[in-house]
Amino acid sequence: MPLVVVALGIVALLILIMGLKLNTFVALIIVSFGVALSLGMPLGDVVDTIESGLGGTLGHLALIFGLGAMLGKLITDSGGAQRIAMTLVNxxxxxxxQWAVVVASFIIGIALFFEVGLVLLIPIVFAISKQLKVSILYLGIPMAAALSVTHGFLPPHPGPTVIAGEYGADLGKVLVYGIIIAVPTVIIAGPLFTKLAKKLVPDSFNKTGNIASLGEVKTFELEDTPKFGISVFTAMLPVILIGISTIFTLIQDTMGVGENGFTHLVNLIGNASTAMLISLLVAIYTMGVARNIPIKDVMDSCSTAISQIGMMLLIIGGGGAFKQVLIDGGVGDYVAKLFDGTTMSPILLAWIIAAILRISLGSATVASLTTVGLVVPLLGQTDVDLALVVLATGAGSLIASHVNDAGFWMFKEYFGLTVKETFATWTLLETIISVVGLGFILLINVFV
Structure with a gap:
């Protein structure tokens, strides 16, 4: 049975990554070959399938991902992120x-990838904690909630962006729905959940934490950083451009306006790749040239950003290769037949599959892309909104982060927690985001 082959492939992936400590990208490619052969794919098609899966995934994502990494690095290196955080705190x-930390983390989280945002914001959280004499975890939970929600639900983050591309969903709609879902989810998983966590593990709120592993963290005098308004505008510009294009398209469809040169121009500017390029050019000026920073230093920041995401890009490409093997090997069609005639919503099914894979594999990205390979054949049988399926897949891929996820250990070490305390805070936090996110997705589905 195809599902047995997939299950064995996932077990092999776990053994290679966790048992043999093999690089995740290498493990994904090995398992992709193994699963392809086990599914009986013609030998001549195996390499083509893996190459097309890897290339197709990166072809859609690499431009957005690379430009986004540069944008985030410029905002960080200029002190713009620090200005946003400290201004909101004041x-x-x-x-x-707590609300200052939530808003700051949300804004910064849109521009920065999760791990980068965590490394950037934790020293700021520690400084605020020391200054105000409050628990670092009291501020850390809302920070992590905001970063995780933006990472899971909002383009141009790699997860929702690449899933939208694979499903053929409108990225602008994913962004609009994602924001509607993200705001209440952050409030519930952040400040509100902190009150529950205090009752579950009160001792964890007395820990002092340890950020020595971050090394020397670059800090700025506030007067040496870009102004608050321009920092927020630069960080939010991709979202603004994509959002304007989406709203314009909705108005156009409602009023029945035909395509013309102006509509094509708006759609071009609102395309995620174009929006990221425009935002990067603006950041080069606002975070660099306008502050008399030599263009060479600005470009050095961009080069550093690209070098830091190289392996992450390969892992995403490896996930895409595995996904394509599942599709071309007939696993997706097999799953579609299993659920033929079922009344289960593809939204719920995507969430369940992504959740199971996330708990098994640890990697949210690999879980998402593997889910795509299983769910895509189902989508032709339903008129469900693809943007909601994207968000459901993202929500499922966030659930129950535990010992096989790097984020679990990062949170544990930075906040000085025991494994039990990390389960009661970080793991429960991620699960709340996943379940509450699904709840809001299903609610939106009633109205669209």
């Missing part, structure tokens, strides 16, 4: 410090 005041 504006909200000590009494509402």
């Amino acid at each position: 504006k909200f005041g000590e009494k509402n410090i």
